[in-house]
Amino acid sequence: MKAVIMAGGKGTRISSITQDEIPKPMLTVGGKPILEHQIECLKKSGVDEVIIVTGHLGEKIKEYFKDGSTLGVNISYYEEDPDKPLGTAGSLYYLKDRIQDDFILIFGDVFLSVDFARMMAFHKANASDATLLTHPNSHPFDSDLIITDHNEVVAFDSKENVRDYDYNNLVNSGIYIFSPRIFTYLTEPRKYGLEKDVIAKMLGKDRVFSYHSTEYVKDMGTPERYESVNNDYANGLCEARNLERKQKAIFLDRDGTINVLKGFLTRKEDFELIPGVSEAIKMINASEYLCIVITNQPIIARGDSTVQNLDDIHRHMETLLGKEGAYIDGLYYCPHHPDKGFAGEVPELKIVCDCRKPKIGMLLKAAEDYNIGLAESIVIGDSTLDIKMAENAGIKSILVKTGEAGLDGKFTVEPTECANDLFDAVNSFLNKKERGRRIEKRN
Numbered sequence: 001m002k003a004v005i006m007a008g009g010k011g012t013r014i015s016s017i018t019q020d021e022i023p024k025p026m027l028t029v030g031g032k033p034i035l036e037h038q039i040e041c042l043k044k045s046g047v048d049e050v051i052i053v054t055g056h057l058g059e060k061i062k063e064y065f066k067d068g069s070t071l072g073v074n075i076s077y078y079e080e081d082p083d084k085p086l087g088t089a090g091s092l093y094y095l096k097d098r099i100q101d102d103f104i105l106i107f108g109d110v111f112l113s114v115d116f117a118r119m120m121a122f123h124k125a126n127a128s129d130a131t132l133l134t135h136p137n138s139h140p141f142d143s144d145l146i147i148t149d150h151n152e153v154v155a156f157d158s159k160e161n162v163r164d165y166d167y168n169n170l171v172n173s174g175i176y177i178f179s180p181r182i183f184t185y186l187t188e189p190r191k192y193g194l195e196k197d198v199i200a201k202m203l204g205k206d207r208v209f210s211y212h213s214t215e216y217v218k219d220m221g222t223p224e225r226y227e228s229v230n231n232d233y234a235n236g237l238c239e240a241r242n243l244e245r246k247q248k249a250i251f252l253d254r255d256g257t258i259n260v261l262k263g264f265l266t267r268k269e270d271f272e273l274i275p276g277v278s279e280a281i282k283m284i285n286a287s288e289y290l291c292i293v294i295t296n297q298p299i300i301a302r303g304d305s306t307v308q309n310l311d312d313i314h315r316h317m318e319t320l321l322g323k324e325g326a327y328i329d330g331l332y333y334c335p336h337h338p339d340k341g342f343a344g345e346v347p348e349l350k351i352v353c354d355c356r357k358p359k360i361g362m363l364l365k366a367a368e369d370y371n372i373g374l375a376e377s378i379v380i381g382d383s384t385l386d387i388k389m390a391e392n393a394g395i396k397s398i399l400v401k402t403g404e405a406g407l408d409g410k411f412t413v414e415p416t417e418c419a420n421d422l423f424d425a426v427n428s429f430l431n432k433k434e435r436g437r438r439i440e441k442r443n
């Protein structure tokens with residue numbers, strides 16, 4: 001498997017690190033250039049050949065990595081003429097003859113820890129021509145976003161647009177897998193912008209997919225960012241989020257836990273966050289846990305709402321949370337309902353399924369998608385269905401006193417804990433964890 005690393009671009013001086021000008025990819029984290037971290041990460045995922053595109057100060061990169069034999073990969077170079085910049089994709093024109101198969105493309109100034117083998121499996125399973133690694137961030141309102149239709153990329157939503165509409169919190173992280181189809185868009189030796197001149201042209205013609213990942217990807221644009229990457233690396237956070245490793249999650253119910261319970265919610269105007277929810281989710285975002293929403297939505301089977309309308313409600317939820325700097329890592333809903341015989345229902349969804357809570361199908365699907373260890377995870381919800389699901393999966397749960405407050409009478413359950421609301425639940429759970437760790441450390 002081959003990878004191309006774009007390591008041209010301008011040099012940098014971060015005075016605490018070096019007085020000399022060095023190429024940004026040679027900035028060190030934990031005593032090693034970012035580029036070396038990247039190559040090691042690629043190698044772990046099965047990459048055996050790396051092409052580094054160099055520019056200004058490229059000789060410093062070559063001097064350090066040579067042919068790659070000390071790292072156990074084959075490294076070759078393409079040198080850009082610093083006086084004729086080729087943009088973010090123009091150099092690919094010159095690599096046509098060196099690449100025959102699907103390949104990974106990354107930028108050398110990004111610190112990352114990604115399971116590329118997993119991403120490649122997704123790319124292949126979708127017979128994709130361009131796969132973009134996307135993730136949520138804490139400021140979607142001023143980020144460039146990706147618009148998808150069930151993982152297929154349909155448009156780019158520029159941050160320059162006036163965002164008076166709801167959107168999914170889906171940000172392009174600058175990590176790609178391409179099929180050789182990409183070369184048909186690079187027809188002449190000139191400057192190309194990867195997104196604007198290449199991927200945007202592929203939309204609607206080729207298969208372009210969003211690969212949703214919760215892994216660590218951060219560019220080193222500013223000294224502050226550089227420092228935060230160094231801290232995260234020292235704390236083991238970068239590695240911990242690699243999907244090769246088992247993840248932990250806090251699974252949240254939606255109605256009555258995140259938003260105020262108002263019967264069956266079919267209009268996004270009725271979606272109202274419970275006070276403290278954004279803060280609670282921000283605490284999860286800052287922790288080692290993924291934040292995954294698991295919700296029964298029989299309104300689809302009943303014919304009271306369409307999937308499109310439900311997607312709209314979820315975009316609205318993500319927009320409201322995003323404005324507060326909070327995001328969810330994943331969302332799963334069950335559209336089914338078991339009882340047949342109502343006017344307007346959707347017969348094929350009126351089934352006994354494996355995902356409707358208290359069944360554990362949605363937990364299992366999330367666990368598969370994000371390599372989550374359920375034993376380390378927890379469910380927080382307002383209904384006995386949520387607690388029963390946690391019991392069925394053999395994991396811990398917290399019952400909140402908002403929404404149904406556990407008074408729905410469907411099951412007799414014993415939550416591990418009770419809390420006033422989501423904020424209290426998350427606060428108590430994460431603080432206990434923290435206390436536990438401190439005690440562990442002392443011993």
Ligand SMILES: [Mg+2]
Pocket residue numbers: 253254255256257381382383403404
């Ligand atoms: Mg609920």
Ligand SMILES: [Zn+2]
Pocket residue numbers: 334335336353354355356
């Ligand atoms: Zn279901």
